[in-house]
Amino acid sequence: MKDLSKLAFFGGKPASEQPIRPRPIIDEEEIKAVEEVLRSRNLSSLAGDKTKKFEEEFAKYIGTKFAIATSNGTTALHTALASAGVKAGDEVIVPPFTFVATATSVLHQDAIPVFADIDKETFTITPEDIKRKITQKTKAIIVVHLFGHPAEMDEIMEIAKEKNLIVIEDCAQAIGAEYKGKKVGSIGHISAFSFYATKNMMTGEGGMVLTNDEKIANKARLIRHHGQASTYHYEILGYNYRITEMQAAIGLVQLRKLETFNNIRRKHAKIYYDELKGIKGLELPVEKLYAKHVFHLYTIKLTEETKVSRDEFVKYLRAENVPAGVFYPTSLHLEPLFQNLYERGKGLDFYKNISYKVGDFPVSEDISRRVFSLYTDPILTDNEIITISSAVKKVISIVT
Ligand SMILES: Cc1ncc(COP(=O)(O)O)c(C=O)c1O
Structure with a gap:
């Protein structure tokens, strides 16, 4: 880990002067x-x-x-x-x-x-x-x-x-x-x-x-x-x-604009990829050969090389005035509702036998601890996507 004081969270200059805010396009x-x-x-x-x-x-x-x-x-x-x-x-x-x-x-x-x-x-x-x-x-x-x-x-x-x-x-x-x-x-x-x-x-x-x-x-x-x-x-x-x-x-x-929206989301995903590929600490999303991905979110995995928790990482990133989300912080089987379906659901007898524990879904549990999402919304400009990328680069370079 390098000098944390450069992070906006600890008083450094934020990567974006103004907050960047994704929202729907309404004309x-x-x-x-x-x-x-x-x-x-x-x-x-x-x-x-x-x-x-x-x-x-x-x-x-x-x-x-x-x-x-x-x-x-x-x-x-x-x-x-x-x-x-x-x-x-x-x-x-x-x-x-x-x-x-x-x-x-x-x-x-x-x-x-x-x-x-x-x-x-x-x-x-x-x-x-x-x-x-x-x-x-x-x-x-x-x-x-x-x-x-x-x-x-x-x-x-x-x-x-x-x-x-x-x-x-x-x-x-x-x-x-x-x-x-x-x-x-x-x-x-x-x-x-x-x-x-x-x-x-x-x-x-x-x-x-x-x-x-x-x-x-x-x-x-x-x-x-x-x-x-x-x-x-x-x-x-x-x-x-x-x-x-x-x-x-x-x-x-909106349906008439969907193809344009999706093309912009894909373009934004390409900018994130070009800006962030090969960076230590980050694993970028894949698009399988069989797939056309529409990048509702650009979801990145933090690797073991990152020395802070995902939640701390996201806190630092947001302090840089850029938007970042966590989808989803907990694998559903570990949520209180699914830990006790009989008590917390509709009280049906067959929910009594259901029990889930840590370790039941290792991939889901691991991913939910490590991912954060960047926004691809068509309302964001290419420059804003580059600014968001630079904030990610800044934070990851300090915390790896
Ligand atoms: C994967 C998934 N399923 C279901 C829903 C539920 O949709 P809504 O919020 O419109 O009820 C959402 C969205 O919020 C979702 O992301």
Whole structure:
């Protein structure tokens, strides 16, 4: 370790004079689209036509027959599980290194999330560990294309076919990413997207379920709207998971910009790579030959050569006036909720037998201690990306 006093955290001059702040791009087009909906007075998807259009255009873009827009990515995942017929006590295999909603959506269906470990390079669930976790009770697998990098879909689809399992793709962070030339979200049996404000395209809050299966699509539509098959006639248990027309109108505009946004994110990732490659203490993200990565985040691993903890590293980096995130600081199986599902969940008897301990998912645990993420948001300029890189170089050179 060198002279810590050079770090802004200890009073040194920050790498960026002003704070750099990632945020969504919102132009006149999005503002006009929302204004148009407001002026029409048709704010609900039950009254207007924006949601239907958004669904049609999104399904066409990803390459599926059916689309059901929902209020957010979590409700999209829950709708996907419920429409796939996942029931109380069924097991659903999920990665432990993901946003919590991937696993809690399984709990919302009174089913059991069964974790399977991730790949140390792509951070996505491995086919090998999926195979090990399959039991008589397994009904589905949720694959997460984390940070914008696709999971190993061919092998996963093969396992699912052999064992008669449903594959749900969680594409919240990978809108527009490709696996062997196919858009993610068109490969599994069902997929779920999020359009939360930070996503590669956004509607503030919003989600989408995609499928090629008409029966699943019809069921998903019922689930989204109280299980209502015709006016005040209720066929199955449903919810109110509808999106608003304002959100759908923003989505239509953002969808047209998505390819441009993703190209900028990829360009920013290339700048990070060029600036940071070969630096002691850092392991940069990979893009597998089969993949088109859309770099929702540029997630870097700190190596053993770094002499401070990841959390200290990020604290120092932020003090340099540059944005940095930690996704995710804890492998989900070690979170209090999953340590005591019976007490902290819905108190269903079959949660009594579930126990996870440190060491159960070594890759996920190791990665969650070592990663930090840089932002690639299209609103950031190339110069800002270079400034962020220089802050990383400054901090790492001092703490290795
Ligand atoms: C991998 C993953 N799954 C699910 C979600 C849930 O989406 P939302 O926040 O829209 O509910 C998110 C996003 O926040 C996510 O990143």
